[in-house]
Amino acid sequence: MRIGTMTSLFSHQRGTSELIGYAESMRRCVKAGFKVLDMNLCALLRGNTELNGDDWRQKLDSICSEKEKLGVEFVQSHPPYRPFPGFHFPTAEEDDHFDMLSKRSIDICAALGVKWAVLHPVTETTGPEMDLEASLKINHEAFDELTEYAVKRNVGIAFENMTDSFPLRRRRFAVCAEELLALVESFRAVNAAVCWDTGHGHRSFNDQIPAIKKLGPYIKATHIDDNLGADDLHLMPFLGTVAWEGVMKAFKEIGYKGDLIYEIVINVRMPEALKDMSAKYSYDVGMYLLSLAE
Numbered sequence: 001m002r003i004g005t006m007t008s009l010f011s012h013q014r015g016t017s018e019l020i021g022y023a024e025s026m027r028r029c030v031k032a033g034f035k036v037l038d039m040n041l042c043a044l045l046r047g048n049t050e051l052n053g054d055d056w057r058q059k060l061d062s063i064c065s066e067k068e069k070l071g072v073e074f075v076q077s078h079p080p081y082r083p084f085p086g087f088h089f090p091t092a093e094e095d096d097h098f099d100m101l102s103k104r105s106i107d108i109c110a111a112l113g114v115k116w117a118v119l120h121p122v123t124e125t126t127g128p129e130m131d132l133e134a135s136l137k138i139n140h141e142a143f144d145e146l147t148e149y150a151v152k153r154n155v156g157i158a159f160e161n162m163t164d165s166f167p168l169r170r171r172r173f174a175v176c177a178e179e180l181l182a183l184v185e186s187f188r189a190v191n192a193a194v195c196w197d198t199g200h201g202h203r204s205f206n207d208q209i210p211a212i213k214k215l216g217p218y219i220k221a222t223h224i225d226d227n228l229g230a231d232d233l234h235l236m237p238f239l240g241t242v243a244w245e246g247v248m249k250a251f252k253e254i255g256y257k258g259d260l261i262y263e264i265v266i267n268v269r270m271p272e273a274l275k276d277m278s279a280k281y282s283y284d285v286g287m288y289l290l291s292l293a294e
Contacts, residue, residue: 001251001256001257001258001259001260001290001293002035002036002259002260002290003034003036003259003260003262003283003286003287003289003290004034004035004036004037004038004075004259004260004261004262005029005034005036005037005038005261005262005264005279005282005283005286006037006038006039006040006078006261006262006263007022007025007026007029007037007038007039007040008025008040008042008043009025009028009029009032009034009262009264009266009267009279009282010024010025010028010029010267010275010279011025011040011043012267012268012269013272014269014270014271014272017048018048019043019048019049021049021050022039022049022050022051022063023062023063023066026063026066026067026070026072027066027070028275028276028279029072029279030070030071030072031276031279031280032276032279032280032282032283033280033283033284033287034072034279034283035070035071035072035073036072036073036075036259036261037072037073037074037075037261038074038075038076038077038078038118038261038263039074039076039077039078039108039109039112039114040077040078041077041078041079041080041105041108042078042079042080042081044079044080044101044104044105045080045081045098045101051104051108056104060108060111063112064111064112067112073113074109074112074113074114075114075115075116075221075258075259075261076114076115076116076117076118076158076195076221076259076261077105077108077109077112077114077116077117077118078117078118078263079101079102079105079106079109079117079118079119080098080101080102080105081119081120082098082120082122082142084123084165084172085123085125085165085170086122086123086125087122087123087124087125087138087141087142099145099146102146103146103149105117106146106149106150106153106155107153109150109153109155110153110154110155114155115155115156115220115221116155116156116157116158116193116195116220116221117150117155117156117157117158118158118159118160118195118221118223119143119146119157119158119159119160120159120160120162121135121139121159121160121162121173121174121180121183122138122139122142122173123135123138123162123170123171123172123173123174124137124138124173125170129170129171130171132179132182135173135174135179135183136182136183136186139173139183139186140186140187143157143187147187147190147192148190150190151190151191156191156192156193156220157187157190157191157192157193158192158193158194158195158220158221159174159180159183159184159187159192159193159194159195160174160194160195160196160197160200160223161174161175161177161180161194161195161196161197161200161201161204161211162174162175162200163175163197163199163200163203163204163232164203164204175200175204176204176211177210177211177214177215178214180194180215180218181214181215181218184218193218193219193220193221194215194218194219194220194221195219195220195221195222195223196211196212196215196219196221196222196223197222197223197225197263198222198223198224198225198226198242198247199223199225199226199227199232199233199234199235199240199242199263200223200232202226202227202229202240202241202242203227203229203230203231203232207243207246208247209243209246209247209249209250212247212250212251212254213250213253213254215254216254216255217254217255219251219254219256219258220258221258221259221261222256222258222259222260222261223261223262223263224237224260224261224262224263224264224286224289225237225262225263225264226238226239226240226241226242226244226264227240227241227242228240228241229241233265234263234264234265235264235265235266236262236264236266236282236285237285237286237289238285244289244292245292248289248290248292248293249292249293251293252293260286260289260290262282262286264282266278266279266282267279
């Protein structure tokens with residue numbers, strides 16, 4: 001295992017909605033110590049990245065060149081995701097736009113050598129809750145075309161464990177290990193896997209370790225973050241109440257051979273003068289986290 005981070009560690013700037021570009025984010029991640037990265041593409045849906053324009057392929061070429069120059073490895077990516085609840089956007093035009101961005105994300109992953117694109121499973125909201133067959137059906141409607149597109153480009157698909165959303169009062173699909181297993185096995189033809197999000201796991205269970213062990217070899221990617229057991233705070237490890245000693249032991253016991261990838265917001269509101277320092281601190285914390293699995 002290695003410690004890595006999403007490029008979004010340096011994407012936000014205090015006091016403005018303008019994002020820092022991917023190349024600069026990569027350079028600053030490397031400066032902090034990270035050489036293993038997740039290409040966070042969620043902001044594509046907001047339309048404010050350099051990969052949203054008509055010249056996105058030329059911009060991607062520059063990012064790929066910077067990747068080679070820095071010697072970083074992109075092991076996973078987070079494409080845009082549909083907002084909960086439901087599968088569809090309010091209009092057909094929004095659905096089509098999302099599908100286009102999803103395929104663009106896979107093309108970006110392929111160019112960067114990404115092993116696993118992490119997708120949010122969708123929830124069937126019109127029928128009874130906990131209808132497994134209906135949930136699997138709607139996920140195939142949502143992802144069959146995209147997963148086939150990905151496998152042709154040598155990009156694996158990892159479905160993320162979800163967490164129930166309150167006060168919507170609707171169970172969300174793929175919170176529990178059994179549902180994730182059923183989902184992944186239903187996508188057997190495209191060699192699907194699981195991304196385990198420790199923050200989601202902590203919100204969903206008093207003890208997430210049994211779920212990690214049940215999923216075992218299906219876990220190929222991670223989102224590492226902490227919280228206090230209620231809201232999805234995306235804190236750095238040890239700033240919340242996740243039992244990291246047990247979680248790391250569980251990863252070791254299942255023989256997890258992937259990396260630990262931060263999904264933390266330590267720099268979102270941080271003044272520019274403090275960002276590099278806080279990122280370096282998060283790297284040091286990650287190295288300590290790795291030591292718990294030795």
